[in-house]
Amino acid sequence: xxxxxxxxxxxxxxxxxxxxxxxxxxxxxxxxxxxxxxxxxxxxxxxxxxxxxxxxxxxxxxxxxxxxxxxxxxxxxxxxxxxxxxxxxxxxxxxxxxxxxxxxxxxxxxxxxxxxxxxxxxxxxxxxxxxxxxxxxxxxxxxxxxxxxxxxxxxxxxxxxxxxxxxxxxxxxxxxxxxxxxxxxxxxxxxxx
Amino acid sequence: xxxxxxxxxxxxxxxxxxxxxxxxxxxxxxxxxxxxxxxxxxxxxxxxxxxxxxxxxxxxxxxxxxxxxxxxxxxxxxxxxxxxxxxxxxxxxxxxxxxxxxxxxxxxxxxxxxxxxxxxxxxxxxxxxxxxxxxxxxxxxxxxxxxxxxxxxxxxxxxxxxxxxxxxxxxxxxxxxxxxxxxxxxxxxxxxxxxxxxxxxxxxxxxxxxxxxxxxxxxxxxxxxxxxxxxxxxxxxxxxxxxxxxxxxxxxxxxxxxxxxxxxxxxxxxxxxxxxxxxxxxxxxxxxxxxxxxxxxxxxxxxxxxxxxxxxxxxxxxxxxxxxxxxxxxxxxxxxxxxxxxxxxxxxxxxxxxxxxxxxxxxxxxxxxxxxxxxxxxxxxxxxxxxxxxxxxxxxxxxxxxxxxxxxxxxxxxxxxxxxxxxxxxxxxxxxxxxxxxxxxxxxxxxxxxxxxxxxx
Numbered sequence: 001x002x003x004x005x006x007x008x009x010x011x012x013x014x015x016x017x018x019x020x021x022x023x024x025x026x027x028x029x030x031x032x033x034x035x036x037x038x039x040x041x042x043x044x045x046x047x048x049x050x051x052x053x054x055x056x057x058x059x060x061x062x063x064x065x066x067x068x069x070x071x072x073x074x075x076x077x078x079x080x081x082x083x084x085x086x087x088x089x090x091x092x093x094x095x096x097x098x099x100x101x102x103x104x105x106x107x108x109x110x111x112x113x114x115x116x117x118x119x120x121x122x123x124x125x126x127x128x129x130x131x132x133x134x135x136x137x138x139x140x141x142x143x144x145x146x147x148x149x150x151x152x153x154x155x156x157x158x159x160x161x162x163x164x165x166x167x168x169x170x171x172x173x174x175x176x177x178x179x180x181x182x183x184x185x186x187x188x189x190x191x192x193x
Numbered sequence: 194x195x196x197x198x199x200x201x202x203x204x205x206x207x208x209x210x211x212x213x214x215x216x217x218x219x220x221x222x223x224x225x226x227x228x229x230x231x232x233x234x235x236x237x238x239x240x241x242x243x244x245x246x247x248x249x250x251x252x253x254x255x256x257x258x259x260x261x262x263x264x265x266x267x268x269x270x271x272x273x274x275x276x277x278x279x280x281x282x283x284x285x286x287x288x289x290x291x292x293x294x295x296x297x298x299x300x301x302x303x304x305x306x307x308x309x310x311x312x313x314x315x316x317x318x319x320x321x322x323x324x325x326x327x328x329x330x331x332x333x334x335x336x337x338x339x340x341x342x343x344x345x346x347x348x349x350x351x352x353x354x355x356x357x358x359x360x361x362x363x364x365x366x367x368x369x370x371x372x373x374x375x376x377x378x379x380x381x382x383x384x385x386x387x388x389x390x391x392x393x394x395x396x397x398x399x400x401x402x403x404x405x406x407x408x409x410x411x412x413x414x415x416x417x418x419x420x421x422x423x424x425x426x427x428x429x430x431x432x433x434x435x436x437x438x439x440x441x442x443x444x445x446x447x448x449x450x451x452x453x454x455x456x457x458x459x460x461x462x463x464x465x466x467x468x469x470x471x472x473x474x475x476x477x478x479x480x481x482x483x484x485x486x487x488x489x490x491x492x493x494x495x496x497x498x499x500x501x502x503x504x505x506x507x508x509x510x511x512x513x514x515x516x517x518x519x520x521x522x523x524x525x526x527x528x529x530x531x532x533x534x535x536x537x538x539x540x541x542x543x544x545x546x547x548x549x550x551x552x553x554x555x556x557x558x559x560x561x562x563x564x565x566x567x568x569x570x571x572x573x574x575x576x577x578x579x580x581x582x583x584x585x586x587x588x589x590x591x592x593x594x595x596x597x598x599x600x601x602x603x604x605x606x607x608x609x610x611x612x613x614x615x616x617x618x619x620x621x622x623x624x625x626x627x628x629x630x631x632x633x634x635x636x637x638x639x640x641x642x643x644x645x646x647x648x649x650x
Contacts, residue, residue, distance in 0.1 A: 031321070034321060034322065037326060037327065037330060038320075038326065051320065052623070053326065054319055054320065054323050054325070054326055055323070055325045055326075055615060055619050055624045055628070056315075056319035056323040056324065056325065057316055057319045057320060057323070058623070058624040058628075058629060059624060059628050059629050059631060059632055060312055060315060060316045060319065060632060061312060061632050061633050061636070062309065062312045062313065062316065063316060066313060066316035066317065066320070070320075087317065087320075087321060090314070090317055115313075116309060116310065116313060119309060119313055120306075120309070136309065137304060140308070140309075140312065140633065140636055141633055141636060141637050141640070142630065142633045153304045153640075154304070156304075157304050157305065157306060161306060174306070177306060178306065178307055180292065181289065181292055181307055181310075182292060186289055186292075186307075186310045186314070187310060187313070187314060189275050189276075189314065189317065189318055189321060190275060190276040191275055191276075
């Protein structure tokens with residue numbers, strides 16, 4: 001494809017981002033356009049309100065967790081490089097553009113699983129507790145089921161995954177329960193360009 | 194010393210005088226008289242063809258420049274950014290479970306930890322590209338139209354192209370803009386003056402006839418003030434008296450485009466300032482429906498006035514834009530049902546602008562009205578197509594919302610626009626809570642279904 005670097009002069013750190021994440025120059029450009037469209041007040045970063053302005057995201061039951069994946073704890077704004085890094089998790093695994101080793105790539109199956117694990121593990125203590133799992137269920141089902149129903153559903157799923165019965169699901173147990181799943185297929189978003 | 198300046202002064206005056214006269218004569222002959230008579234010399238179409246050839250040449254030069262430097266040219270994709278599967282919640286979650294589960298489906302638990310994959314992916318997809326937010330900003334073009342407003346390929350512009358662009362700038366701002374502004378003032382001024390005059394006449398056939406002629410003439414001058422090149426299709430379906438004309442909304446110019454081809458009763462809120470002056474004088478000649486700000490909130494009052502107007506078959510058709518706000522002309526958003534409850538025949542009209550010559554979309558959060566008009570008048574031209582669709586009426590057993598959606602689908606189909614269910618009001622407001630609960634309902638229904646299967650076996 002030749003050297004694409006000068007096309008992205010107006011985007012800060014574009015080359016580093018490309019190497020780190022494996023996105024092509026065209027992808028970075030498109031994502032930058034998208035970022036600017038979402039950044040309504042042109043502050044150079046996306047806040048909660050900017051995400052909440054996307055109607056299709058607002059109707060998603062776990063929208064707060066997804067937004068939380070972008071806004072790391074303590075920060076209320078996500079800048080463009082961080083935005084791209086999070087989205088890099090959803091690159092198809094077979095795109096071999098990144099120069100870093102396959103373990104560190106954002107779109108490796110392990111990194112993808114870590115992303116989902118963190119959606120459950122909101123307090124980032126490395127384990128999914130029963131409370132955290134119940135919270136996820138409550139968000140996905142809200143008014144539709146009673147608390148007792150949710151409790152029993154949660155218990156069942158929890159017992160299956162919690163192999164060492166320590167009332168917490170670690171990342172390895174999480175990984176084990178999903179080992180048959182083709183992570184890269186289910187957690188990938190393909191670009192059309 | 195005085196003698197030295199005098200001849201120059203005289204010469205200057207003479208030159209100015211001559212050019213002014215020539216200018217006004219040209220204006221009169223080529224623009225105003227045809228506008229009055231409703232004929233066209235075809236100058237604008239020739240202009241359009243020439244412009245297209247120039248744009249094609251410019252794009253080729255850009256591509257050649259890019260190839261020489263071995264870079265890929267940035268090509269904007271006006272539709273989708275990412276590939277989205279059109280599968281439903283139930284299909285996808287079942288698919289995820291099937292491929293990841295160690296157990297067979299019948300004895301599956303009601304909830305699987307992998308279910309969250311679906312929601313996570315959908316959520317991130319909507320962050321990367323959603324159907325709604327992009328409708329409120331201008332459409333991207335695939336070829337460059339010599340307006341720097343939308344071009345990422347600056348560094349491929351050769352000297353020749355820069356010269357061309359500079360020339361274009363000069364022509365647009367130096368020649369076209371003053372011309373258009375003059376015409377605009379003429380058109381609006383005439384409208385206000387003549388309609389006030391006509392207002393003095395007693396009500397009757399003569400008044401209606403004159404009012405019609407005056408409105409058409411002034412709108413035609415305004416059309417030329419924007420260099421709008423409009424193609425009307427299927428004029429046999431033009432709205433008739435006592436009907437309601439609905440159209441998709443992209444900009445305030447829509448009104449001028451439609452009203453220069455037929456007479457309508459406009460509906461809207463009374464504004465202050467120049468707009469208010471125009472509105473007040475227009476209503477003297479012809480019964481337009483203007484509401485005070487306070488009356489707009491009262492839905493019953495609005496509906497009553499509109500239906501009263503529609504019932505009187507001698508009155509002009511009402512012109513309404515049911516989307517309620519300006520959309521960027523790539524899609525049609527939800528039609529508010531109010532216009533479809535009034536009764537009467539609905540005449541749908543589809544308006545599609547050609548963005549290559551100038552983007553007509555009014556992004557009201559970015560530009561004010563005056564800024565917008567200046568941008569319009571300094572673009573190359575406004576090219577659009579108007580389709581008059583066959584009249585529709587509400588059918589038996591159809592409620593206003595279904596009727597509105599049916600009309601919207603017809604307009605979207607004809608104009609080649611995407612038909613969306615989302616409300617244009619989302620430009621400013623938040624999503625209603627009822628939508629938020631939909632996903633949860635679907636998911637819960639699916640889980641309950643699994644539960645029932647289990648209890649049966």
